[in-house]
Amino acid sequence: MNLTKKILIALVAGALVGLGFNIFVPEAVFNGFDEYLFTPLGQIFLNLIMMVVVPLVLFSIILGAAGLGDPKALGRIGGKALIYFMATSVIALSLAISLAYLIQPGEPGLMGDLDETYQADEAPPVMETLLNIIPQNPIEAMASGEMLQIIAFAILVGLALGRLGEKTKGIVKLVEQGNEVMMFLVGIAMKLAPYGAFGLIASAIGKLGLSVLQSMLAYMFTIIIALILHTIITYGGAVAIFAKRNPIEHFKAYIPVMAVAFSTSSSNATLPTAMKVTEQDLKVSKPVTSFVVPLGATINMDGTAIMQAVATVFIAQVFAVSLSFMDLLTIILTATLASIGTAGVPGVGMIMLAMVLSSVGLPVEGITLVLAVDRILDMMRTAVNVTGDSACAVIIDRYERKRLEKEVAAEPTES
Incomplete structure (x- = not known):
């Protein structure tokens, strides 16, 4: 039985x-199973995956940037990726708002009194985030898992290695070997994926049950x-x-990734x-994969955007506010x-x-309405987020291959 089937069976x-x-089962009994079986199963798998995320992103992006060599090529790929992510986000939000008005999920006073004590953390200003992309201390960025800063540092190191060429071939070889070690560890961790998925889902469903789901x-x-x-x-x-x-073949090849995203609710863990x-399965080149997929895991949040739009319209309907x-x-x-x-901010969806x-x-306290079912929806929207990253990668890879073919065809041939 292949890994995909094992993960799907474990989820069910x-x-x-x-x-x-x-x-x-009484709640006390479930809590015992959850503490000593379900949560440890999920946590061991999550810890194994998160253990390799930072070094894998660092090595792979360094190799990708070094392989491109030309900053123009990196800018071209990054520009296309950003345009794709922004465009699909706008489409996702428009679709979500349209469906929210069509289905009308909210009714005035639906959930009774709200918890007025809810306080949402504030996000940093966009400009502050952009300025902080360049890390003052790369080691600190890696230790704290600041993905945008890690990506920026890795790109700069990769560009330097690509420009220096033969002078740094030993470092490039070392980074390649480090990348191979990380991919091997990923393979080991994925053997535990079905058990981790089982524990994470059993814990989430056991806590929520059906009653809270029915009201929402x-x-x-x-x-x-x-x-x-x-x-x-x-x-x-x-x-x-x-x-x-x-598309069917594309989604079929990506099912293991969607399943891991669904069970972990984390793009970084996936x-x-x-x-x-x-x-390996979608046959996207290493430079494109190394750059687009980590970037998408950090800033591409179409699934989260859909939740924002529906939740906003839903809360407006509950409070009888016309938008x-x-x-x-x-x-x-x-x-x-x-x-x-x-x-990269923790609790990004609620922020x-x-x-x-x-x-x-609209009152921020309205977030209380949707908190109860957010864990289940977080699983689903994370699966959508990572699927969008793969679509972006295969699109950019095709255009890069076509551009390379044109350059080769345009080169003068020897007579």
Whole structure:
């Protein structure tokens, strides 16, 4: 049985076990199983994956930048990636707002009194985030897992190695070997993925149960439909039109990554698996994979953006607040910029939602309405986020290959 089937079976089994514990077993008994079985299973897997994230990103981006050599090439790939991420975010937000108004998930006074004590953390200003991309201390950035700073440092080191050429070939060889070691460790960690997925899902479903899900069914249904449509239409269409690939085959190859993203709810935790599958199964070149996938894991949040839009309209409906057309445009603009401004910030989903609510004058306390089911939805939107990264990678890879073919064809031939 291949890894994909094992992970999918583990997800289903974990959901059934968690639901069974929630319905039939006393809470104290479930807490015991959760503390000594479910959570440790998930945590061991998460720790193994997170252990290799920083060195893997560092080595792979250094190799990618060194392989490109030319800063223009790096700027070209980065520019295309940013345009793709921004465009798909706008599409995701527009789709989510349209569905929220079509389905009307919120009813005035739906959830009764709110917890007025809720305080959302504030995100740093976008300009501060941009200025902080260059790390003052690269070692500190790696120790604290500041992905944007790690990416920036790795790009600069890679460009330096590419320009210095033969002088630094020993360092390049060492980085290549380090990258191989990290990929080997990823393979070991992935053997534990089914057990980790089982523990994470069983723990989440066991805590939530069905009662809280039923009261928020319309809200969840709206987000899930938006996520599915965005994945099939936007990503599938982009892969078919721009990458000239079969979307079904693309998604089929990427199922292991989606499953890991679903169980971990973390784009960074999914990053090692995503890079391995993108390069080996989707046949994307190493330079493109090394740059686009980590960048996407940091700033591409289409699934999160969908949640922001639906949650904002939902909260507005619960509070009986009418949003104008300009308010809707503000939601789209704020959520798109927030995906960059809050990159790498813990609890990014709720911070982005607080920013969006404030931008249209809705009470931040409304976040309390959606907190109960956010864990389940976080799994789904993370799976969508990482799928968008893969679509971007195959599209850019095709255009880079076509550009290389044209350059080769344009070279003068010897007579």
